[in-house]
Amino acid sequence: MPENIELSSRKSVFLMAIGLIFAAFLFRLVQLQILYEDVYGEKSKENSIRQIARDPIRGLIYDRNGILIVDNRPSYTVVLMPAEFDTGNVNYLAEILRLEPSAIKEKYVKGMAYNRFTPVKIKRDIDFPTLSVIEENRDRLRGIDYQVESKRYYPTKAKATHLFGYTKEISDQELMEMGNEYKPGDNIGASGLEAAYERYLRGHKGYELITVNAKGQMLGAFNEGKTDIAVKEGNILSLAIDSDLQAFAESSLTNRRGAVVAIDPSDGGILALVSKPDYDLTMFGSVIPRDVWVSLNSDSSTPLFNRATLTRYPPGSTFKMVLAAAAIQEGVISTNWRIQCPGAFRFGTKVFKDHIPHGSTNVVEAIQRSCNVFFYQLMLKTGLEKWNRFGREFGFGSPTGIDILEETAGLLPSEEYFDRVYGKGRWTQGYLVSLGIGQGEVGVSPLQMACYASTIGNKGNYYTPHVVQKIRDKETGQILDIQPGSRQVMFSEETWDVLRQGMYKCVNEPGGTGAAARVRGIVVAGKTGTAENPPHKDHAWFIGFAPMDHPKIAICVLVENAGFGGAIAAPIAGMCIEKYIYRQLIRGIPNREVASVKSIPEEADTSKNE
Amino acid sequence: MNSWLRENIDYITLLTVLLLLVIGIVSVYSATYDAGASMYFHRQVIWACAGVLIMFSIMLVPFRMLQLLSYPLYGLSVAVLFAVLLVGKVVGGSKSWLGIGGLGLQPSEIVKVTTVLALASYLSQRNINLRRLKHLAVIFGFVLLPVLLIVLQPDMGTAVIYLGMLVIILYWAGASNFLMLTLLAPAVAALATLFGTTAFLIVVLLTLFLLFILRENRLISAFIFSTTVLVGVSVQFIFSKLAPHQQKRIITFLNPDSDPLKAGYNVIQSKIAIGSGGMFGKGFLHGTQTQLNFLPAQWTDFIYCVPSEEFGFIGAFAILFLITVLLVRGVQTASIVKSRYASFVVIGVTAIFAVHTIINIGMSMGVLPVIGVPLPFLSYGGSNLLTNMIMAGLLLNMYTNRKEY
Numbered sequence A: 001m002p003e004n005i006e007l008s009s010r011k012s013v014f015l016m017a018i019g020l021i022f023a024a025f026l027f028r029l030v031q032l033q034i035l036y037e038d039v040y041g042e043k044s045k046e047n048s049i050r051q052i053a054r055d056p057i058r059g060l061i062y063d064r065n066g067i068l069i070v071d072n073r074p075s076y077t078v079v080l081m082p083a084e085f086d087t088g089n090v091n092y093l094a095e096i097l098r099l100e101p102s103a104i105k106e107k108y109v110k111g112m113a114y115n116r117f118t119p120v121k122i123k124r125d126i127d128f129p130t131l132s133v134i135e136e137n138r139d140r141l142r143g144i145d146y147q148v149e150s151k152r153y154y155p156t157k158a159k160a161t162h163l164f165g166y167t168k169e170i171s172d173q174e175l176m177e178m179g180n181e182y183k184p185g186d187n188i189g190a191s192g193l194e195a196a197y198e199r200y201l202r203g204h205k206g207y208e209l210i211t212v213n214a215k216g217q218m219l220g221a222f223n224e225g226k227t228d229i230a231v232k233e234g235n236i237l238s239l240a241i242d243s244d245l246q247a248f249a250e251s252s253l254t255n256r257r258g259a260v261v262a263i264d265p266s267d268g269g270i271l272a273l274v275s276k277p278d279y280d281l282t283m284f285g286s287v288i289p290r291d292v293w294v295s296l297n298s299d300s301s302t303p304l305f306n307r308a309t310l311t312r313y314p315p316g317s318t319f320k321m322v323l324a325a326a327a328i329q330e331g332v333i334s335t336n337w338r339i340q341c342p343g344a345f346r347f348g349t350k351v352f353k354d355h356i357p358h359g360s361t362n363v364v365e366a367i368q369r370s371c372n373v374f375f376y377q378l379m380l381k382t383g384l385e386k387w388n389r390f391g392r393e394f395g396f397g398s399p400t401g402i403d404i405l406e407e408t409a410g411l412l413p414s415e416e417y418f419d420r421v422y423g424k425g426r427w428t429q430g431y432l433v434s435l436g437i438g439q440g441e442v443g444v445s446p447l448q449m450a451c452y453a454s455t456i457g458n459k460g461n462y463y464t465p466h467v468v469q470k471i472r473d474k475e476t477g478q479i480l481d482i483q484p485g486s487r488q489v490m491f492s493e494e495t496w497d498v499l500r501q502g503m504y505k506c507v508n509e510p511g512g513t514g515a516a517a518r519v520r521g522i523v524v525a526g527k528t529g530t531a532e533n534p535p536h537k538d539h540a541w542f543i544g545f546a547p548m549d550h551p552k553i554a555i556c557v558l559v560e561n562a563g564f565g566g567a568i569a570a571p572i573a574g575m576c577i578e579k580y581i582y583r584q585l586i587r588g589i590p591n592r593e594v595a596s597v598k599s600i601p602e603e604a605d606t607s608k609n610e
Numbered sequence B: 001m002n003s004w005l006r007e008n009i010d011y012i013t014l015l016t017v018l019l020l021l022v023i024g025i026v027s028v029y030s031a032t033y034d035a036g037a038s039m040y041f042h043r044q045v046i047w048a049c050a051g052v053l054i055m056f057s058i059m060l061v062p063f064r065m066l067q068l069l070s071y072p073l074y075g076l077s078v079a080v081l082f083a084v085l086l087v088g089k090v091v092g093g094s095k096s097w098l099g100i101g102g103l104g105l106q107p108s109e110i111v112k113v114t115t116v117l118a119l120a121s122y123l124s125q126r127n128i129n130l131r132r133l134k135h136l137a138v139i140f141g142f143v144l145l146p147v148l149l150i151v152l153q154p155d156m157g158t159a160v161i162y163l164g165m166l167v168i169i170l171y172w173a174g175a176s177n178f179l180m181l182t183l184l185a186p187a188v189a190a191l192a193t194l195f196g197t198t199a200f201l202i203v204v205l206l207t208l209f210l211l212f213i214l215r216e217n218r219l220i221s222a223f224i225f226s227t228t229v230l231v232g233v234s235v236q237f238i239f240s241k242l243a244p245h246q247q248k249r250i251i252t253f254l255n256p257d258s259d260p261l262k263a264g265y266n267v268i269q270s271k272i273a274i275g276s277g278g279m280f281g282k283g284f285l286h287g288t289q290t291q292l293n294f295l296p297a298q299w300t301d302f303i304y305c306v307p308s309e310e311f312g313f314i315g316a317f318a319i320l321f322l323i324t325v326l327l328v329r330g331v332q333t334a335s336i337v338k339s340r341y342a343s344f345v346v347i348g349v350t351a352i353f354a355v356h357t358i359i360n361i362g363m364s365m366g367v368l369p370v371i372g373v374p375l376p377f378l379s380y381g382g383s384n385l386l387t388n389m390i391m392a393g394l395l396l397n398m399y400t401n402r403k404e405y
Helices: A004-035 A037-048 A087-097 A101-114 A128-136 A172-181 A192-196 A243-252 A290-298 A316-329 A363-369 A372-382 A384-393 A415-422 A430-437 A446-457 A493-508 A565-582 A595-599 B002-008 B011-033 B038-060 B063-087 B107-123 B133-151 B156-172 B177-195 B197-214 B218-241 B244-254 B265-277 B305-310 B312-336 B340-364 B382-400
Strands: A049-054 A068-080 A120-126 A144-153 A167-169 A187-189 A206-212 A218-221 A236-239 A258-263 A270-276 A339-341 A344-347 A350-353 A359-361 A461-463 A468-472 A479-481 A486-488 A525-531 A539-546 A553-559 B089-091 B094-100 B103-105
Touching: A004 A037, A004 B156, A004 B265, A004 B312, A004 B340, A037 A049, A037 B265, A068 A101, A068 A128, A087 A101, A087 A120, A087 A128, A101 A120, A120 A128, A120 A144, A128 A144, A187 A192, A243 A258, A243 A270, A243 A565, A258 A446, A258 A565, A316 A363, A316 A372, A316 A384, A316 A430, A316 A446, A316 A493, A316 A525, A316 A539, A316 A565, A339 A372, A344 A372, A344 A430, A350 A372, A350 A430, A359 A363, A363 A372, A363 A493, A372 A384, A372 A430, A384 A415, A384 A430, A446 A461, A446 A493, A446 A525, A446 A539, A446 A553, A493 A525, A525 A565, A539 A565, A553 A565, B011 B038, B011 B305, B011 B312, B011 B382, B038 B382, B063 B107, B063 B133, B063 B340, B063 B382, B107 B133, B107 B156, B107 B340, B107 B382, B133 B156, B156 B177, B156 B340, B177 B197, B177 B218, B197 B218, B265 B305, B265 B312, B265 B340, B305 B312, B312 B340, B312 B382, B340 B382
Parallel strands: none
Antiparallel strands: A049 A206, A068 A120, A068 A144, A167 A187, A206 A218, A236 A468, A258 A270, A258 A553, A339 A359, A344 A350, A461 A486, A468 A479, A525 A539, A539 A553, B089 B094, B094 B103
16 A cells, blocks of 8 residues: 555554554453442342331240230231332222222332332231122232231230330431331330330331242242241230239229239249220230221320339328338337327428327337328428338339339429429428328329338348240240349338338237238238329238248338228239239129228228318 | 465454453343343354454455456445335334345445545545545545445434544545645534534634644635634524434433433443443453443444453453554555555545444443444344444455565
8 A cells, every 4th residue: 555654654554543442442341341340230139139028926925924915916008119109099999898998098108119019018907808798809909919918916815005015107307217127017016015015025026038030020039048038926925923813813803093013022023914994905916006096195094104113102001110120120219109180280381191090109110000190200300211211222212123114203392302393491290291101292103102011021121023934936936034123221120120010010010001802711912002192092002922921022002092992902902913823713602892890990091170 | 385474464453453352252141141132142152153254264365356346346235225225124223234144234234445446446546636626536535425324324423433434544545634624624613613612712712823833825714713603603603503302312412421311321321331341340241330231232343341340451441452453554565565455445444443442342432422323343243243344354454465566
């Protein structure tokens, strides 16, 4: 060719161009296949592998005797696959499921945004006729299917509504906080043990990995199922609860408002925890119907409220042992110190009443007969500081640390408290007088009271009350033993004797206010209380333990607006003790109005200020 | 005889072509393995065998005869192309197939070769001067005639190939920088304007700068400059007048990520396929993107994804390397052959391979817009493969006859 020089220059332009393009493509290849391999690898997996979640079965719950008390039953849940659902069917589906079309639409839109291939739960716990309609219309209702889920079932008579608690569908807020473990539509424990032990009970979801093609058709297990994650059932809880006692205590409060808490004084295990009125957990199924929820919430008797752990009522005379302990232990008085009870106590211009004149009374007799005048005077002698300190020794004024989440600290006033509320120097000793008999600005829960009774019963071991004793991993069989926390209350033998003698005589000797708690063949020690609740009827209290020397049960009974503790609460406590220790009622089926208490001296530790 | 074989066969080209052919067959096998399309594989094998025979036949055709037949072959193929417009089958929305005895043939493929032959024939004449408008018009005519027929079919990809090939051949024929600029500036400006005003302004300024450097006739320079600006502005204007869905199509064409589920789907899946292959790939027949059909009809235009996913960087690089060797070899051959005709044929064929490869691989890797263009020797398709083998045969022929004037 003639233009040889020019030709070679053009040749080199071409070669350079080829080289440049080669380099550019090579760079791009390195970028895609080496630098961003992870990103594209992940995308390729997302493309072709679909995760199908398998919900775990919630953990079972057994009582202390190995009786299954919380079980599961299958329930049918209607689900919608957003990718396949035809929105033209919304109204038809709403009609079948008796839902609002807008509710279905909302779930559809949410599901579409989350992941269009993840089924959204539309309605839980549908009945069999509804299920049949869906099954018959499968062709028409593309993208609609049902899943078998489990719902809670309670095989025994023990309802334990507030103790077991309920589960509910996870909220968007919780979903954000909980992260990956939960998906929309999952159930989560909302109260009681279900909430407190959620992470043990829920188990772990299983995931099946399915290979799908570009059309989303499932082709079979990915990697022959080797990479699937197996469902892990929830752990099994063994409770300290005695389901017989629980059921019995519940029935003893039928048509009443109140609470029963029974504790094993040897380790703080909760034997029974009852709050009435309650509601039927099975109404909730696996999801709470809105109308049920609204009616429970608006009920003036507050059935959702756990009275056993959340009430803050004045304890009345049941609190007298706190003051007695402070006075004896601190040497304020001796056991021989006596007062004359004329039936009323004048302090300044105020008169604090007693129900009867008790005459000459020492500390043990004052507990036995619930003499108010004795404790008015003793309170002034002992002072707020010691009373408060000993109250705290028995666990008042702070949460007990029970293993359910709903609990109140109560109120145990101190000087700082009065200074804060009334101003420094603006409150007088007169404010204290009624505290001596557990009235006024003091608030306790039945749970705290049961712990208090238990600590007197075992002479100073304050165990953290707990419901769950063991957690068993169903897969590995590993058992986690819950070691109860405990703390020593260091009183002298003399102090314990005073409290215990007083409580013994209260139930077992003439003049005691707690005779209705007697059980044949078992020595019961206890103390009645009647907490003033103007303008309504008084709250009846009883605390006690039995058998006295080696107590197996400590109990607190509270009945709201029922009258005298000795008449109302004491017999319930007695029957519970009997039921627990004998496994049956030897006194026969009781008449709940308890006619026999008529002969017992009435106590009314009211302190009507005049 | 042995020494003849040693001296007169372009082993580099031959070996490269055969290797690419094998990789192509393997890729088509994998791409159609589980897609219920194994007939594609069988056909491809038959075409490959036929292709090898054709390649050697073309190699052995007397050089003079080829040159003499250039115009008649061109005329015949264009006539066939015209026939397609009248009686062709519609496949994939475009009417470019001619049914001949059950086998669909795409005449636009073979016309690429005949156009190269005709151009080479014309350009090899001593008196051709690229500065003469009449000669330029003839050259453009050779290309525009089939392009117009193809665009009517319509087949954008093939048309782009022709224009790319024309630019390269013209440059090889000694077109001045000024001529190249005249050809390229308006096209680049049109494209740039779709990317935004800034890109358009840069192109306009660059054109102005180059025109200034080249110091050609001021009147013509001004004309070229205003043409460039006018084309850019009018494209912008036409774009703004388009219906939103048409605008969207163009935007997706330029940026597939803007519409991941529809038009952009292929490119995204293609990038995933290549990227997830990693260094060593997922293994033959184990590419999930390939085997689960995430790429529609990947045995044709997106074939590059298949070896890239299953053999990883190693596979993807090997293909890139082999094609680069083929192109470099083509440029070398074009510069050593004694005959101007042979030189133009070789450079034309190489240009066609180059433009195909750049558009196809660039598209698969998501750096160029999606234009349906097959990858030489790898993509499934009889007409295309046979045409590629004919072109390979031409390369071999020109090398064999490199000493002929």
